[in-house]
Amino acid sequence: MPKISFEDWKNSMSFMIDDAIDHNFLLSIEPLTEFINQNCDHFSTPKELTIFLTTDDEFTAVEKLRAFVSLIGLSEERLKRVVSLLRYRVNEEDFRTEWGVKRISKTLQNDNAFRELLIEFFIGGRDSRIGTEIPLYYMRNFKLTDPEFISGLERP
Numbered sequence: 839m840p841k842i843s844f845e846d847w848k849n850s851m852s853f854m855i856d857d858a859i860d861h862n863f864l865l866s867i868e869p870l871t872e873f874i875n876q877n878c879d880h881f882s883t884p885k886e887l888t889i890f891l892t893t894d895d896e897f898t899a900v901e902k903l904r905a906f907v908s909l910i911g912l913s914e915e916r917l918k919r920v921v922s923l924l925r926y927r928v929n930e931e932d933f934r935t936e937w938g939v940k941r942i943s944k945t946l947q948n949d950n951a952f953r954e955l956l957i958e959f960f961i962g963g964r965d966s967r968i969g970t971e972i973p974l975y976y977m978r979n980f981k982l983t984d985p986e987f988i989s990g991l992e993r994p
Contacts, residue, residue: 870897870905881906884957891957892947900943907939910960914939916976924955924968 873896881887891906892899907917918936925931929952937945946953958966964977 870901873897873902874905874909882961884954884961887960888953888957891943892953899947900940903943903946904939906960912976917942919976920959920968920972921956923971924952924959927971928955928968 877890881890891903897905904914907914912920917939921942922933922936925937926933942956946956955966955968959968959972963969964972964974969977
């Protein structure tokens with residue numbers, strides 16, 4: 839198989855080098871970024887974080903969950919793994935498949951016990967009931983437990 843030239847490789851990665859696409863993407867997430875910045879002081883209390891992640895207002899609960907998970911350095915894929923572990927170990931469910939973010943968000947809205955465990959994990963990280971089951975490398979970028987993280991989100 840012939841090697842691809844650097845120029846061909848670089849040109850195939852237009853999303854990485856196209857300023858117009860980057861600019862349009864940034865404009866598309868700006869309202870949600872502003873909303874997160876305005877509400878980030880509520881992320882460290884279970885009650886306020888619950889309200890933030892379970893209510894539809896300017897943004898849907900699913901949009902806010904996706905943004906929040908990205909913000910704390912967890913990722914949607916790792917969220918799915920955490921929820922699968924929670925379902926299997928804590929709820930003793932048979933594991934058949936991972937839930938998508940929409941299903942996780944709906945369950946956060948409708949299941950008090952599930953919500954309590956996941957919110958506790960978001961705030962406490964490894965110091966939560968489910969957090970003790972999570973590998974350290976998942977938690978490496980988990981920023982919500984960093985005391986300076988929330989203050990760094992707020993805009994002056």
